[in-house]
Amino acid sequence: MLSSIQRAGLCRELGQTRYTDYRATAAWLAVTYEVHYSVSGLTDLLPRVGYSYKLTAAVPCLADAAKQTAFLTDTLAPLLAQAEAGEAVVYFADAAHPTHNTRATHVWTETGKERPLLTVSGRERVNLNAALNAHCPTQVHRDETDCVNAQSTQRRYEKLLAAHPEGPIRVICNNARYYKNKALNAWLDKKRLVQVFLPTYSPNLNLMERLWKFLRQKIINTAFYRTKGQFKTAVLDFFDRLPEFGKELASRMSLKFHVLDSQSNS
Structure with a gap:
């Protein structure tokens, strides 16, 4: 389990760095706090701290x-x-x-199956x-x-x-x-x-x-x-x-x- 200070640190890291998968996030937690999470554990944790997995929003680099x-x-x-x-x-x-x-x-697809x-x-x-x-x-x-x-x-x-x-x-x-x-x-x-x-x-x-x-x-x-x-x-x-x-x-x-x-x- 993460302490409140560690959870705050995780949120800062997620806000600063673009993580594309759970394994990279788990690796950061292991190095930073010596706390080890499985993929399923992070799947439960990240929504609880206010994060969801979604597409990035494209922003023109010269938008004023x-x-x-x-x-x-x-x-x-x-x-x-x-x-x-x-x-x-x-x-x-x-x-x-x-x-x-x-x-x-x-699209919604039955678990364990593909939707061609x-x-x-x-x-x-x-x-x-x-x-x-x-x-x-x-x-x-x-x-x-x-x-x-x-x-x-x-x-x-x-x-x-x-x-x-x-x-x-x-x-x-x-x-x-x-x-x-x-x-x-x-x-x-x-x-x-x-x-x-x-x-x-x-x-x-x-x-x-x-x-x-x-x-x-x-x-x-x-x-x-x-x-x-x-x-x-x-x-x-x-x-x-x-x-x-x-x-x-x-x-x-x-x-x-x-x-x-x-x-x-x-």
Whole structure:
């Protein structure tokens, strides 16, 4: 058994060092405190001291917490308030390129047995340029294209303008080069639609990133598609099925954002 001081030391070590398995943790305890734990013993101990085994969270190494906080307070909050009051509509935009390449994932499996999933090693992609309504996450306008560029972005914006024939439209987007294309911005000068750029390295502030993750969980990571055609059909049908996922989307697409700070995650 560990004393309270030893437990505190273990927690500090787990917080400072990334241990990928129980054996390495057991080795540290043996060297540091001369206390020997089995794998099953650590399986019981670590949850009791507040630790669970989970994936690390990817943080862009140049994420700036101060810039993200300023954007949320000074730019995004007023825009969302206008949208809630019916004075404008706010969309989050992003592109994705789902690849026809089966990935293994975690599913409930009977103990002692394996749960096989057929795989393909394709490299063909479905290129999507999409925008999600901040206050109605089942309302997504997409452009499926051979190449995500300024032209596909303009087609997506034309769909937003058609869906909202009156009032200002604000589109929250990242700093991809096609958003700053001269021809696209010349076209936008005459429109009610304005692009609002996120701070660099801030995917956590874009609701579309959450939708792409939801797409992977629902469609890509849990099924096998023998042909690219089957894969593409399933991906595109996902957008038609969004009302079916209404409750899940409402909880996942809440307008609460976690600020990332690369300086505190080194």
